Amino acid sequence: MRSLILGFASASLLLAAGVAQEGVRWWSHIQVLADDKMEGRNTGSDGHRRAAQFVAGEFEHAGLKPAGTSGYFQPVKFDVRTIDEPASNLALERDGKATPLELGEEASFNLRADLAARVDAQAVFVGHGLVIPESNLDELAGLDLKGKIAVYINGGPSSIPSALKAHYSSVGERWKAFQKAGVIGMAAIANPKSMDIPWDRAKLARLNPAMSLADKKLVDTEGMQFLITVNPANAEKIFAASGHTFGEMLRLADADQPLPHFPLNIGFRANVKLNHSQTESPNVVAVRPGSDPRLKSQYVVFSAHLDHLGIGQPINGDRIYNGAMDDASGVASLLEIATLMKERNLRLKRSVIFVAVTGEEKGDLGSTYFASNPTVPKKSLVADINMDMYLPLFPLKYLEVQGLAESTLGNDIRAACDKAGVQVQADKEPDRNLFIRSDQYSFVKQGTPALAFKFGYLTGSPEETLTKSWLQERYHAPSDDLNQPVDKTAAAQFNRILLDVGERVANADDRPHWNENSFFRRFADGE
Ligand SMILES: [Zn+2]
Secondary structure, three states: OHHHHHHHHHHHHHHHHHHHHHHHHHHHHHHHHOOHHHHHHEOOOHHHHHHHHHHHHHHHHOOOEEOOOEOOEEEEEEEEEEEOHHHOEEEEEEOOEEEEEOEOOOEEEOOOOOOOOEEEEEEEEOOOOOEEHHHOEEOOOOOOOOOOEEEEEOOOOOOOOHHHHHHHHOHHHHHHHHHHOOOOEEEEEOOHHHOOOOHHHHHHHHHOOEEEEOOHHHOOOOOOOEEEEEOHHHOHHHHOOOOOOHHHHHHHHHOOOOOOOEEEEEEEEEEOOEEEEEEEEEEEEEEEOOOOOOHHHOEEEEEEEOOEOEEEEEEOOEEEEOOHHHHHHHHHHHHHHHHHHHHOOOOOOOEEEEEEEOOHHHOOHHHHHHHHOOOOOHHHEEEEEEOOOOOOOOOOOEEEEEOOOOEOHHHHHHHHHHHHOOEEEOOOOHHHOHHHOOOHHHHHOOOOOEEEEEEEOOOOOHHHHHHHHHHHHOOOOOOOOOOOOOOHHHHHHHHHHHHHHHHHHHHOOOOOOEOOOOHHHHHOOOO
């Protein structure tokens, strides 16, 4: 009895030592990827290319085969835009009188779209600007929007399921509905309650290069002439001629009441000078071939984004946006999961693809390209398991999963978490639209069931405070670097759970499928 207990104790100690070592190894990849030498891995930069070479080398060490179009690489072409801000301006027009809006302070042009050089158009407030047929919601109904600019507040009714709302809140889906109504551009106002990044920091990114895929078929903002983000602290003046106030709109939104829709009786006048160029940047793609003669032609995808924001506006004297958590952490997990498969000599029936995508920070562009032009037949991709900034800042007790209720992958992650003694949580903050805010969504739109993750916590807990202050202080800031406290052992536990999910999916008799009642099922035609 005694020796048995001792035996058990030493085995679990060994296990604990193993996971701690794995955590140190996981961090060692981040030390390379988030080093100042990688210069923040901006899409198209030399720093990103060096990081891509490193990842390809590590894929090779882990025994993975090249699965790009050129060895481990799948080059992707991008159109690049920067703004010449001194030669650009924005004004509010009321009764023929123009009042300038200070760029950066009051509003910023968003170069995600190829903006028109000159725009002069009336503005209409469209509430949250949502058109969701499944929820019988059409916030554009009955409005005259021809040639107008639609102004909206991010968010939407809490009665609408979060994944559905997230989908229709995406720029591409919004623009489809707006364009159909005759809208020529849009102005988004963030609800201060759900702003991840304080305006003072968010405004710095407006001077960074923006990109879209050079392949026009894959661009979701075609025809958009005007796109701005408005500082909510200065939004009141946009409502000044409408008979309503922004404060009133926010109160309604925060009380989950429907928002009214009305002409703002003001116009936006914009002159925009853009500089255009082109660049190329690779996705890094590798495969661990499956062992089953029939199932090996199906692929489970693990994805994470290698790009970050590069070198930008300095904060506290630091210009390098290292992106240690965003998303060197996810790429390090890719490398760890591949390495664990090799170390454990796993025989998996299906093949597993590991892809470190580029262009995520520019709008999920590398994953859009890969999911639309996969290097294996599209229908053979059975699942995407995406890891982006999952924030292992404390021990792993709760794992928040996006896409949990959408497909049979929800059962796999539940089973893996159960086994690891970790509790699964659904999306707690639907207004942050996390389901569409990373690369898993590119796969979802092509019909592939997907999951994404965050370290979870209970509301009001110290872990919530840690996560929220991380977002306030380090998210998309140069301080997301190697000098920050991270729970490496918890990250290793996360990696093991995802390895377990991958194993379950790769070895299951049936490929994963969308749940009967999932909205996203529609993208999987012919399934
Ligand atoms: Zn990011």
